[in-house]
Amino acid sequence: MLKQPVRHLIDPEDLSIEELDALIKLAQKIVHSPREYADACKGKILATLFYEPSTRTRFSFESAMLRLGGNVLGFGNANVSSVAKGESIADTIRTVSAYADIAVMRHPKEGAPKLASQYSLIPVINGGDGGHQHPTQTLTDLLTIQTFKNSIRDNTIAFCGDLKFGRTVHSLIRTLARYGIQKFILISPEELTLPDSLKRMLNQTYSLQLEEVRTIEEAVEEIDILYMTRIQRERFFNEAEYAKFKNAYLLDLEKIKNAKEDMIIMHPLPRVNEISYEVDQDPRAVYFEQARLGVYIRMALILKLLGVECAC
Amino acid sequence: MLEVHSIQRGIVLDHIVAGNGLKIFNKLMLDKVDFSVFLLMNVPSQSMGKKDVIKIENKIDIDLDFLGLMDHHITLNIIEGGQIIQKRKLTIPRKVRGLISCHNPRCITNSDDYAQADFELVSAEKLEYRCGYCEEITRYIP
CATH class of the missing domain: 3.30.70.140 (Aspartate carbamoyltransferase regulatory subunit, N-terminal domain)
Structure with missing residues (x-):
């Protein structure tokens, strides 16, 4: 029998829309019957190669593999691995290929997981590369949208905050465009708008409308999904500028008083101060549920990339 | 003459x-x-x-x-x-590899010798290329 080529997830576009839909369905099955998958990856090992700090993504992957009955090894800080001795990514992944069955990599350099995939004998998952892509956050977001809105396509989605450097936004908006969403509302200060190269690509490839506004209130009444992101202090020249934007993009109950009753508020987390704690009590706030769903979609992804046939 | x-x-x-x-x-x-x-x-x-x-x-x-x-x-x-x-x-090449370097300082091709930058033409008029690793646009200036 011919050996199947190794599949990686570097970019959401590595998966077709049909494959994305199948992953979402599988994740929903796991949500409903997690015990049936408890031994699906027994004897398999996930390597977590985190060259920069991460709490949620790493724990979420580890939790996913442990819940599938597999094991986990890896590092959460490049300073304590051979990388600190100057080992190349290619050598690291070739070695790890001998120790594990699948790997997830986070790296500050954009394109690093793609480079790893070119030398790897096992599936490589991009766990976030610089400001470029974060495909498993995209999968998490898709599952969240499907779960709470029952459809991915028929929504007006607004992205708010740092749209320039926010990799979660870049990955998600491209994928939603593939799903055929025709209108996106982009809420950000002028300094943090979506990169021109991405806007150009979206406009050239898809038939869609990108509406840019400066405040949440301008668009809140037509939004079905409000996707908040963190505005990072280090992006600004001085504290005064940061303070100005920080408050303008702080979501509180006052700002969503005219929003739809079935709007949902998403956030990739961690939240710092862009969503007031009072919003947590609002039934439209789904960001903690979103984090929980992230484990299940990663379980589905691990099963798919490992080619685990589950009779569950 | x-x-x-x-x-x-x-x-x-x-x-x-x-x-x-x-x-x-x-x-x-x-x-x-x-x-x-x-x-x-x-x-x-x-x-x-x-x-x-x-x-x-x-x-x-x-x-x-x-x-x-x-x-x-x-x-x-x-x-x-x-x-x-x-x-x-001659024509403007649609794809180039190893001939130009990516302008994005965060791109892996600028810090790892294994990663040889490959590019795809996005604008012949402006000589703009998209990096195959980070997808940022680099404008080639002869």
């Missing part, structure tokens, strides 16, 4: 945009070779007004993608027995 004799066997790079000849001459390291090479600058041209021309009295390997990137107006003539036996109009 200055006369440059025809070459018997070799390569003529014609229709180089005036001003690009010396850059291409240097990039091809033609100052290091031991056969005859002619660099003609600001030669009158009916189609271009003025142009540069390089005549190389030998057959050498030239990366046509690289040459097309430097100046896609070039016509490359292969000369044998004093006659043009092959004429080729």
